[in-house]
Amino acid sequence: MSRISTAALRVINALAILALVATTVVLCGASVLFAMLSGDVGYNKPVTAAGWLEEIAEAASAKSGASAILSITLIVVCAIIAFAVWRRSVNWLAAGLVSGVLLSCSLVLVAWGDDNVEKLTEIATSAIGNTPAILPPAATTPAPDPLTVTQARDEITRMLHATIEASTPPLRTPEETPVTVHQTPVAAAPCGEVGARLTVDLTFRTGDNAASLVRILAAWDSAGYMPDRAMQEDFRYSTELPIERMRIRDSTTIDGMLHLKLETACAVEAAG
Known part of the structure; x- marks a missing residue:
């Protein structure tokens, strides 16, 4: 051992x-x-x-x-x-x-x-002797100006005109009143610290809802909004244009109406 x-x-x-x-x-x-x-x-x-x-x-x-x-x-x-x-x-x-x-x-x-x-x-x-002391700061893209409430309202007006013009007349609300841009109510909800998000909730029928839906979507496509679809609803959206999202649903077989909802990006009052 x-x-x-x-x-x-x-x-x-x-x-x-x-x-x-x-x-x-x-x-x-x-x-x-x-x-x-x-x-x-x-x-x-x-x-x-x-x-x-x-x-x-x-x-x-x-x-x-x-x-x-x-x-x-x-x-x-x-x-x-x-x-x-x-x-x-x-x-x-x-x-x-x-x-x-x-x-x-x-x-x-x-x-x-x-x-x-x-x-x-x-x-x-x-x-x-042939080099700079330090590299110059990288060029930065200036931030875009914030969306104003006036710009948001103008875009709503423009797209409501395009929607009405693309629809087959006559256009009527459930109360049987004609659909016009100026009589369509626009609501505002607070967003951010001082901003407001404009929204439109419009229910109407046309002379041909199916054909009107196709032309309405085409009008939004032409305006630069991107398409999407989910749960029997069609969407148009943008990250650059004033209207952030539009959705429309054809419920002709239920109540004979088209249901249109849109909301803008958060907007602020223009500087005085």
């Missing part, structure tokens, strides 16, 4: 030594490579003076970071060497010395080797 424990400890000790050397090799290679590539802008060269300064700062930071990591690791390895000397462990002493040499060489390459930061600074100095 004692022999097995001794063998296991030797294996663990050998694996630990191997891990120390392997970790040192990987750390040294990664640190040197990171520091060397930090000043390489490749094809993505900055186009402004601020961009060049940012690249220089990142390269200097990478170099300082790599040097700090290597220095801290070297201190740890020196402690391992001192411990190996105290314990008279030849294997750990050899591993520590190998790791210490690798770290020292890497630290020299990073700190005093080919200075990428200096090269990058020279390239930036010659390039900054």
Whole structure:
């Protein structure tokens, strides 16, 4: 049992030594490579003076970071060497010395080797004279003027005229009064903080409801409204025109009427 424990400890000790050397090799290679590539802008060269300064700062930071990591690791390895000397462990002493040499060489390459930061600074100095300090702000499209109540009413008037003209006469309300634009009530409901949404709810019959419906929808199509249909109702809508949505339903078989409802986008009173 004692022999097995001794063998296991030797294996663990050998694996630990191997891990120390392997970790040192990987750390040294990664640190040197990171520091060397930090000043390489490749094809993505900055186009402004601020961009060049940012690249220089990142390269200097990478170099300082790599040097700090290597220095801290070297201190740890020196402690391992001192411990190996105290314990008279030849294997750990050899591993520590190998790791210490690798770290020292890497630290020299990073700190005093080919200075990428200096090269990058020279390239930036010659390039900054031909670049703007910063990029100009991107052009922004000015926000459209808000829809006014007057514009919303004018669009309602226009589309009611188009609806009546597309219908087969005579046009009558359920109360048997003629349908005219000026006698069609327009309601207003509050929206937003100070806006109003205009709505129209019109029920009427024509000389031929089916034919009138087809022509009414065509008139709205011609005015630039987009089509949709759901639940036996036809819709016309827009995100740019004053009327946000119109819906119309043919209920001739029920009450002999066409039911038209429309509502505008949120409108505000014109500035005085």
